[in-house]
Amino acid sequence: MVSQVEPSQSLTLRGPSSVVPRSSRHRRHGRSHAGGTSFVPQNEFPVFSHTGDVEILVKAGSHTNRYLLHKIILSQCSGFFEASTSQEWSQSAGGGGELARLGEDSGSESARRSEVKKKWRYELDPGADQNDIPMLVKKEGSHSLFGSNDGPPPVRNKPPSSNPSFFRSVANLSLSAPTHAPAPLSHEDQDLLNDYDNLFRIFYNYPPTLDPIDIAIAYVQCKSLLTLADLYDALAVVGPRIDHHLLQFQSRLWKQIAKYPSSYLRIGYLSQSKTIFQEALIHVVGAWPVGERHIRHQLPDTVLDIIEDKVEDLSDLVGKIEGRLFRLTLLTPRGERVGPQNSYIDWLAVSLFRQWLAEATSPPPTPPAPRSRSGNGHHTRNNTVQVPNTNTTIQQYSPLPAPSDISTNAPNPNLGRVFRIIGSLPSTYLPHEECKRFLKLSPDIYSRESLKKFEKRLDELKGLAREIVRPLMRCSLLGSGEGVNYLVCTKVGERDFPWSE
Incomplete structure (x- = not known):
């Protein structure tokens, strides 16, 4: 909001009382002989002409915004203004600044009690080059709030006499003065x-x-x-x-x-x-x-x-839950852990689940270095380290992508996707076709009945795993959390806000 420098007092013209009737004067109150309304100094944001004591000029390009504000408000809202308008700052700067006398009409009560007040002026300094941050700079003793003079304008005891020819000349001059449009701002x-x-x-x-x-x-x-x-x-x-x-x-x-x-x-x-x-x-x-x-x-x-x-x-919570998942197993009707001796098909279901979990939560293994034939006909290892391709699939039974190679101090972001799959419906991973293909690797035990039992026991295992990962499935976000592959279960308390310390 751009404001222009305003006169300190308005100019009011009065005609002789014998010429202007009382009622006419009452109706024309607030209007000048020039045909417009009399000028009333602004006393609201951004220019408080009557009470403002801090002038701020913000110039950018061809435009300048002028503010005439109050020290008390600026000091309450900004530590910069509180410090720069303090007495200690002024003393360290080597001077007390300018003193400007406030006064309007000398006949008014405020003028008779004219109070000497301190004034401050700030201008925006763009800096020496483009890398500098523009900053308001305090100006001492250069300009007053009323213009380029060192003090306020002279105060008259009475308004000057009317001069119609003078006002006509001023009006014609203002109409004929060329106006230049300011350059557009970037x-x-x-x-x-x-x-x-x-x-x-x-x-x-x-x-x-x-x-x-x-x-x-x-x-x-x-x-x-x-x-x-x-x-x-x-x-x-x-x-x-x-x-x-x-x-x-x-x-x-x-x-x-x-x-x-x-x-x-x-x-x-x-x-x-x-x-x-x-x-x-x-x-x-x-x-x-x-x-x-x-x-x-x-x-x-x-x-x-x-x-x-x-x-x-x-990371600690993920490690504990991941350990529980790998220790997860099934029990026989006697309460024993399943194994190849007491329940072979159930043990295969546990083995398949653990194999899937290991490959889903681990980066792909580094392939062995290729061998090269030496001059004496023997194979020697190439010392070049082969970087694994993290874009390849990491398991035979699931379409999960390979996790990225990241810092070991943080949980693998891919684990969020793995745990979300485990925490969803059992059919989300290791579906019927995968189970059938796996069990067919043992033709001597494969049958419809054995496949049905295998899938039933695997679903039991998936249900237990779902309960284990439940703490990681909690969403602490205000949003839905949809579309993210990482974990969003972090709790944030009052002490976790850095400004609360």
Whole structure:
């Protein structure tokens, strides 16, 4: 919002009382001889002409936004303004700044009690090069709030006498003065002006101008505004506004967080949004170490410590459940564990399940190095290490893809998909055709009756496995969690928010 420098007082013209009747004066109150309404100084956001004591000029390209605001409000909302307008700052800067006298009409009561008040002026410094971040810089002793003079304009005891020819000349001059359209703003300059305007609007409890429809645009605007608020130590005031605006998107917000969890984790951290931070943290922990590099560069170590603690907890839980799955077995009617001696078909069902689980949760084995023939006719091993192809299938009985080769400090993200399959219906994996093909490997025992018994016992085993993985199937997200292959069961408590410490 651009405002121009305004005169400190309006010019009111009065005609002789014998010429202008009382009723006519009453009807024409507030109108000038020039034919328009008399000028009333603005005293509302963004220019508080009567009470403002901090002038801020934000220039971007050919446009300049002017604000005349209050020190007390700026200091309450921003640590930057609280420090830069303090007495300690002024003394360390080597001067007390300018003193400007407030005064309107000398006949008014406020003018008779003219109070000397401290004034501050800030201008946006673009920096020496493009890599510098534009920053408001305090100007000492250069310009006053009223223009280029060192003090306020002179105060007259009475308005000047009427001069119709003078006003006609001024009116004709204003009509004939050439107007030059300002150069169009670039997107970067317009965004900069919008960010500062939104910042000061929030300070004065006005809603920021953010996109209410397109969440992708709203994310960019919120991210830029939070970065600016962080620069001026105003996150405590700006953060709740960002939180309120983004949460209005509801289901669309949850989908965006699932796509870009590390980016929204930073948004949640800066805005101190428990909802956004928790949602993004669950995704980040489940997919870890995906996005680790971005998080290490964008967030402080306190957030990284929280992530690593949650990853370790999840890894411990996965290890315990995985161990229980591999120890899972069936019992005979006598309560004994099945084996090849007491129940061969049941033991085959357990063996098939364990084989499937091992191959589904393990990376493919490294193929042996090829042999090469030496000069003396003997075969020698090639010392070149063969990197396994992680895109090949990893088991004979299931179409699961091979897990990626990732850090051993985090649970394999592919395990999330494996456990989801185990936690679903029994027919999801190791179906009838796979069981039939497996049992046919032993022709001497294969029959319809043996296949039916084999599948029944395997379904019992799948049911037990389903109960074991139930803790990992819990979804702690506000969204549905559909379409993700990693685990989203991480619990986030009050102590897991870094700003609560």
